[in-house]
Amino acid sequence: MFRTGFIAGALLISGTTFADAEPVGNRVDVNGMKMYYEISGEGEPLVVLHGAYMNIPSMGAIIPKLAETHKVYAVELQGHGRTTDIDRPITYPNLADDIAAFMDAIDLKKADVFGYSMGAAAGLQLAIRHPEKVNKLAAASVAYDADGWQPEFKAVIPQMTVEMIVGLPFAEDYRKLAANPDGFPDLVKKLIQLEKEPMAWEADVKALKAPVLIIAGDADVATLEHNVALFRLLGGGAMGDMGKPLAASRLAILPATSHTAVINQTDLLYAFAEPFLKGETPKGMFQ
Incomplete structure (x- = not known):
């Protein structure tokens, strides 16, 4: 979360479970990993990607809610949850390539994608690097440039340490699902390094063909100005009711919502x- 998930939803990973969901879990070989995923629901395919330090259960109620109208493929990313880690950095391009390889492995040619935080950035890179895989992307708490982070978060990144993260309450929950229960410090090192990776995707975002729904809290880790800039890169922000169709991409801001609170806003999300995802647009008085 945050850029990858600095605090990583300490409030979220404290035992949140699915309600009334009966997902089918499986593992598949992906780029040297045993990648864990769960399938639930019926309908058009939707790949769901979690935030950093998270897993499928810690995404909470949004997955079963989405499964009411979609066939959801919820994936646990490198070193997270029940997916094994490998001797490779965690980067957004790597995560995107993993998802593309996952889709190939299960013969899923194209799908919509819903991602949160790190998962949203991985989804953005998936649309950039593998456009043939993505129909539409719903990206919650995402950024396309490191300059878009709030000043407070930029100041924290150089101070991040493994000891800081492993001492947080949610760290012990890692052991409950992990393929390697002792692998958390190594995962933290990779995620701290991810915070420091270059991130400047403006040209790539501007060239995207897939529609993107940008979702952000009004107190999120990326500034409001950055979210608006992202929306404008995707063709949004022009006045409607002027005889031209609206942009295919959309922007939604959640009120009174911090970064770690975004994923708990199930009904609004x-x-x-x-x-x-259905391509429905509110009708104006001139339509």
Whole structure:
């Protein structure tokens, strides 16, 4: 979360479980990893990608909610949850390539994607690097440039240490699902390094063909100005009701919502994501 998930939802990973969901779990070989995923629901395919330090259960109620209208493929990324780690950095391009390889491995040619935080950035890179795989992307708490982070977060990145993260309450929860229960410090090292990786994707974002729904909290880790800039790169922000169709991409801001609170806003997330994924647009008085 945050850029990858600095605090990583300490409030989120404290035992949140699915309600009334009966997902089918499996593992598949992907780029040297045993990647764990769960399938639930029926309908058009939707790949769901979690934030850093998270797993499928810690995404909470949004997965079963989405599974009411979609066939959801929830994936646990490199070193997270039940997916094994490998001797390779965690980068957004690497994560995107993993998802593309995962889709090939299960014969899923193309899908919509819903990602949160690190998963949203991985989804953005998936649309950039493998455009043939992505129909539409719903990206919650994402950025396309490191300059878009809030000043407070930029100041924290150089101070991050493994000891800081392993001492947080949620760290012990890692052991409950991990393929390597003692692998958390190594995962933390990789995620701290991810915070420091170059991130400047403006040209790539501007060239995207897939529609993107940008979802952000009004107190998120990326500034409001950055979210608006992202929306404008995707063709949004022009006035409607002027005889031209609206942009295919959309922007939604959640009120009174911090970064780690975004994923808990199940009803609002679904209310924004579902019409977007279905291609439904509110009608104005001139339509």
